[in-house]
Amino acid sequence: MHIKLLFTVILILIFFLGAYLRFANLEGNPNGLYVDEASTGVNAWSILKTGRDEYGKSFPLSFRFLGSYTPPLYTYLTSIVIFFNGFSITSVRLVSVVSGVFLIIIFYFIVRSLNILKTKRAVLAGAALFAISPWAIFYSRIGYEINLAFLLYSLGILFLVLSFNNPKNLIPGFIFLSLSTNAYHSERLLSHITVVCFLILFRKTFLNKSNIKILIFGFLMYLFILIPQVLTFFTPANITRGFGLFYSGEIVRQIHKLSFLPVFLSAPIAFLREFTSQYLAYFSPRNLFFQSDPDLQRSLPEISVFYSWESIFYVIGLFVLIKLIRLRASKFIIMLFLLAPVPSALTGDPFSTQRALPLLIPVMIIITLGLDKFFQWRMKFAILVVFIFITISLLYLYRSLAVLLPNERAKIWGYGFQELAKEITKYPDKKFLIDNGRIKPAYIELAFYLKIPPKNLQDAVDQSVKKKYYLNTSWNDHYIMNGFETRTINWEEDIYKNQILVGDELAISQQQANEHSLRQVFEIKSPKGEIIFKGFETNPNLKCASQFIHGKCNNFVNTDTNF
Numbered sequence: 337m338h339i340k341l342l343f344t345v346i347l348i349l350i351f352f353l354g355a356y357l358r359f360a361n362l363e364g365n366p367n368g369l370y371v372d373e374a375s376t377g378v379n380a381w382s383i384l385k386t387g388r389d390e391y392g393k394s395f396p397l398s399f400r401f402l403g404s405y406t407p408p409l410y411t412y413l414t415s416i417v418i419f420f421n422g423f424s425i426t427s428v429r430l431v432s433v434v435s436g437v438f439l440i441i442i443f444y445f446i447v448r449s450l451n452i453l454k455t456k457r458a459v460l461a462g463a464a465l466f467a468i469s470p471w472a473i474f475y476s477r478i479g480y481e482i483n484l485a486f487l488l489y490s491l492g493i494l495f496l497v498l499s500f501n502n503p504k505n506l507i508p509g510f511i512f513l514s515l516s517t518n519a520y521h522s523e524r525l526l527s528h529i530t531v532v533c534f535l536i537l538f539r540k541t542f543l544n545k546s547n548i549k550i551l552i553f554g555f556l557m558y559l560f561i562l563i564p565q566v567l568t569f570f571t572p573a574n575i576t577r578g579f580g581l582f583y584s585g586e587i588v589r590q591i592h593k594l595s596f597l598p599v600f601l602s603a604p605i606a607f608l609r610e611f612t613s614q615y616l617a618y619f620s621p622r623n624l625f626f627q628s629d630p631d632l633q634r635s636l637p638e639i640s641v642f643y644s645w646e647s648i649f650y651v652i653g654l655f656v657l658i659k660l661i662r663l664r665a666s667k668f669i670i671m672l673f674l675l676a677p678v679p680s681a682l683t684g685d686p687f688s689t690q691r692a693l694p695l696l697i698p699v700m701i702i703i704t705l706g707l708d709k710f711f712q713w714r715m716k717f718a719i720l721v722v723f724i725f726i727t728i729s730l731l732y733l734y735r736s737l738a739v740l741l742p743n744e745r746a747k748i749w750g751y752g753f754q755e756l757a758k759e760i761t762k763y764p765d766k767k768f769l770i771d772n773g774r775i776k777p778a779y780i781e782l783a784f785y786l787k788i789p790p791k792n793l794q795d796a797v798d799q800s801v802k803k804k805y806y807l808n809t810s811w812n813d814h815y816i817m818n819g820f821e822t823r824t825i826n827w828e829e830d831i832y833k834n835q836i837l838v839g840d841e842l843a844i845s846q847q848q849a850n851e852h853s854l855r856q857v858f859e860i861k862s863p864k865g866e867i868i869f870k871g872f873e874t875n876p877n878l879k880c881a882s883q884f885i886h887g888k889c890n891n892f893v894n895t896d897t898n899f
Contacts, residue, residue: 436476
């Protein structure tokens with residue numbers, strides 16, 4: 337009884353540690369608001385207030401974010417959070433962080449239900465490693481759909497495991513897997529192939545007369561939840577998203593290299609070559625344990641998705657898994673392991689931790705298997721060794737998450753837009769022109785921080801968009817509303833209008849400022865000291881006074897920008 341109580345206490349402590357690492361300073365870390373988070377927040381608020389998104393579309397089946405289309409579930413859930421918690425960064429990130437906390441529990445139950453471990457210590461160690469996993473923590477703290485989809489997919493996996501003992505669990509398993517497809521694009525492929533491969537691999541267990549009613553009902557529920565996607569499946573909104581990420585250009589180039597072969601042979605060879613290259617990258621110890629995601633916005637600084645020392649137990653776990661290949665649980669783990677990278681391998685990114693997040697579950701199970709084998713060797717210092725590794729990992733995590741991320745990556749995460757919004761409110765009588773040549777779409781960030789009424793945003797867009805919402809995939813980032821305009825600066829005209837020009841460190845040089853009689857009124861820097869925005873006030877009268885030809889001046893001096 338004493339051992340059971342100690343086990344429970346340690347498990348609860350692990351859970352609260354994982355929750356703290358995900359919830360701590362959620363508003364300020366990541367430091368800023370990424371454009372995808374801003375889009376989620378603005379559209380969730382718009383749905384809550386008006387029942388329409390930023391384009392004026394009533395309860396869309398897929399949200400038209402920044403020219404692409406996003407599954408709707410996260411945004412609708414966020415609108416509920418905003419209703420209770422207010423319109424804030426925390427509210428935008430809350431669904432994701434709650435998903436991350438529940439994932440700790442789900443992982444624990446998946447490992448325990450597989451019944452493949454021989455020591456209880458390994459179950460606790462695996463749960464602890466999942467709780468402090470850089471991969472799991474990072475995506476739990478960002479406010480868009482990835483982690484919610486991962487939660488739903490993992491719930492589906494848990495019920496598939498439970499169905500080995502009770503086939504009725506196939507029904508909630510199918511339901512959660514289908515729901516995950518309404519949260520993120522990767523699961524739209526991954527969930528389908530998971531269901532198919534599961535039934536093929538374990539057909540002797542489930543494809544029989546005694547389970548036929550369960551299977552039929554489960555499939556009907558699965559298909560019913562897919563109805564919203566079916567309605568838009570053949571629209572450009574769905575097609576362009578997939579083809580936009582697919583590496584078709586690289587395949588064409590390889591087909592040209594294989595021009596000595598007929599196309600019906602060179603095309604599949606070219607595809608298999610590119611797919612295999614991308615696919616195998618997700619099993620590389622270098623990518624998993626020693627190297628970060630090449631996209632700085634999708635990783636923690638100076639730390640990989642797993643801790644380097646875990647690679648030892650990853651290798652041990654793989655040997656254990658292969659040795660136990662005849663067990664049903666081993667086949668299930670291998671299935672998850674092989675399927676998880678498939679959606680990511682169909683895109684051009686070399687190693688996308690964002691799209692491959694479901695790989696976290698099987699890799700963590702394999703590492704836990706390695707730990708289980710380590711504990712079986714009955715070395716007296718085994719627990720101490722793992723405890724020391726975990727302690728060191730927490731120190732590295734603290735440095736990366738609490739120190740480096742909010743400072744080193746602030747600019748990448750949209751730091752500065754909140755400060756820019758404050759500058760706009762300081763000059764209520766001035767018009768602002770924000771140059772968007774090199775920055776992420778500014779309009780959605782400012783709409784969030786200025787809390788622009790949804791109706792104003794809806795009126796500022798091209799009104800034809802909502803009539804062909806799923807057909808019109810073109811996107812224009814030129815916005816005029818609430819005292820500001822976003823577009824590229826036109827140096828032939830904009831300097832003759834009374835306004836404040838805003839750009840990054842390269843948009844407006846000191847030479848241009850001197851040449852066009854611009855006066856710097858503010859400068860916004862990141863915590864690292866990088867210049868994010870500079871604001872320059874125009875002076876048309878002074879500019880015209882320095883010119884010999886006054887044609888432009890007659891047209892623009894003493895006139896206001898048409899906002």
